[in-house]
Amino acid sequence: MEKKMRCRDIQKLIPLFLDSQLSPRESSVVGEHLSGCVLCQKELNVYQRSWDMLKEWQDMQPAAGYAARFWTQVTSPPQPWYTKILSGLKEASSRRQISPALVTVCLVFILTSILAKTYFQAEQTDRYLTRLNSEEIELLEDMELAQHFDVIKNIEILEDFDILKNLDSLKS
Amino acid sequence: MTVSSNPYLEDPDVLLFLEFQRGDRLAFEKLMEKYYKRILNFIYRFTADSALAEDLTQEVFIRVYNSVSSYRPQSKFQTWVYTIARNISLNQLRYQKKKWVSLDEAFETEDGEVKRQVMDLTGESPDQEILRQERLEAIEDAINSLPENQRMALILRRYDEFSYEKIARIMNCSLEAVKSLLSRARENLKTRLSRLEKD
Numbered sequence: 054m055e056k057k058m059r060c061r062d063i064q065k066l067i068p069l070f071l072d073s074q075l076s077p078r079e080s081s082v083v084g085e086h087l088s089g090c091v092l093c094q095k096e097l098n099v100y101q102r103s104w105d106m107l108k109e110w111q112d113m114q115p116a117a118g119y120a121a122r123f124w125t126q127v128t129s130p131p132q133p134w135y136t137k138i139l140s141g142l143k144e145a146s147s148r149r150q151i152s153p154a155l156v157t158v159c160l161v162f163i164l165t166s167i168l169a170k171t172y173f174q175a176e177q178t179d180r181y182l183t184r185l186n187s188e189e190i191e192l193l194e195d196m197e198l199a200q201h202f203d204v205i206k207n208i209e210i211l212e213d214f215d216i217l218k219n220l221d222s223l224k225s
Numbered sequence: 226m227t228v229s230s231n232p233y234l235e236d237p238d239v240l241l242f243l244e245f246q247r248g249d250r251l252a253f254e255k256l257m258e259k260y261y262k263r264i265l266n267f268i269y270r271f272t273a274d275s276a277l278a279e280d281l282t283q284e285v286f287i288r289v290y291n292s293v294s295s296y297r298p299q300s301k302f303q304t305w306v307y308t309i310a311r312n313i314s315l316n317q318l319r320y321q322k323k324k325w326v327s328l329d330e331a332f333e334t335e336d337g338e339v340k341r342q343v344m345d346l347t348g349e350s351p352d353q354e355i356l357r358q359e360r361l362e363a364i365e366d367a368i369n370s371l372p373e374n375q376r377m378a379l380i381l382r383r384y385d386e387f388s389y390e391k392i393a394r395i396m397n398c399s400l401e402a403v404k405s406l407l408s409r410a411r412e413n414l415k416t417r418l419s420r421l422e423k424d
Contacts, residue, residue, distance in 0.1 A: 068411040072382075074389060074404055100411060103418040107383050110364050112266045116279050120257060123283055127290050 059086070064096050071100060231298060238302030246293050256302070257286060263385065264310045270380045271314045273369050281317060285310045300394065307385075307395045311377060318373065360421065367417040375410035378403055 063086045069075050070083045087093050116122075132140070142154050185193070233239050238259070244252035264285055269278035288309050300308075368376060374396070381392045393403045 065408070068408040069404060071411075072389075072407070099419050100415050103415045104383070104411065106364060106418055106421075107368070107379075107414070109361055110270065110368070110384075112262065113269050113275055113278070115262055115265050115282075119261065119279070119283070120254070123257070123286055123290075126283065127287055 060090060060093055063087070063090070063093050067093070067097050067100050071097070071104070233298040233301060236298070236301045236303075239298045242289075242293075242296060242302055243298070246296060253290065256289075260303070260306055261286065264306065267307065267310055267380060267385060268314050270368065270384060271377060272318065273365060277317065281310075281313050284313055288313070304391060304394050307381070308397075311395055314377075315373065363421045364418065367414050367421075370417065371410055371413055375406050375413065378406040379410040379414070382407055 063083055066075060066079065066083050070080060073080070075083060087097060142158075182190070234243075238256060241252045241256050245256070261282065265278055265282040268281045268285075269275055272278055272281070285306065289306060299305075368379065371379065377396060378392055381387045381395060382389075387395070389400055389403045389407070392407075393400045396403065398406075
């Protein structure tokens with residue numbers, strides 16, 4: 054049991070031992086243990102092989118013309134704001150980061166549409182009303198009342214109003 | 226500022242950047258030539274995306290270029306440029322959490338399930354090229370599976386061959402933290418890569 058515990062402690066120190074990051078005293082204890090323990094030696098070899106294996110991932114080469122691209126970027130005049138937005142959107146879409154930008158654009162579009170629709174509707178209604186003569190306006194008001202007949206007929210104070218007597222006919 | 230008051234003025238790369246500060250574009254070109262590929266590969270191994278690595282490396286050097294007017298040497302040039310690369314890479318990864326798809330995983334598409342396209346290492350003897358490629362992918366996967374800090378420390382140690390002290394400066398943490406990160410990284414890698422060896 055004691056031997057097992059000791060091996061476990063030593064094995065925890067192996068990465069730092071391989072990198073010469075232990076104090077001289079620790080290093081000597083680990084070295085001494087390794088020289089007499091096949092299990093820990095095996096563990097050290099596994100660590101070493103996995104470390105060596107990493108070098109199989111070789112360097113990539115810079116893209117051709119990387120320096121020219123860099124100098125073009127740092128020496129070209131600043132872009133106007135709309136170009137920046139467009140290139141930002143393009144970049145976001147190429148990196149699949151479109152969501153925040155797209156949501157903003159959609160919200161702005163929806164709000165603008167609602168405001169424009171409300172504005173044009175109000176303007177159109179005004180235009181129609183100015184074309185109506187007084188009789189047509191009265192008729193319109195009567196129709197509005199007719200729509201609310203069920204409520205109005207139950208209001209006592211309005212019982213004597215002439216127009217209420219004609220509402221039944223208007224409604225039909 | 227004299228050499229005795231600022232030890233970083235002994236760093237030849239700092240001197241090159243100061244020459245660029247005085248208007249010598251050639252000095253910056255020399256620095257780019259020296260560091261571009263190293264920074265590119267550092268970012269590439271950290272992000273595991275070659276196109277992204279190209280873009281971020283450009284961004285690193287644009288950041289370096291743009292800071293010329295306010296530059297005051299407070300570290301070695303190499304430490305400074307790697308710190309910028311580290312920060313840019315971390316920001317990017319936090320912004321765009323990448324999904325690492327294991328080769329062992331099947332996945333669903335509109336046309337139904339797509340099985341693994343890469344042969345199993347334990348399967349029948351494939352040709353050498355496929356075997357080599359798979360082994361490489363397994364190594365990349367092993368590195369990519371490490372937590373960000375362990376991965377970064379490991380790349381700086383294994384591929385850039387930096388000292389523990391330099392890694393601590395770049396990662397803005399203590400020497401003890403670097404020891405702990407690298408020990409855990411090596412242990413995790415050993416577990417994953419020894420499986421590959423057995424296969």
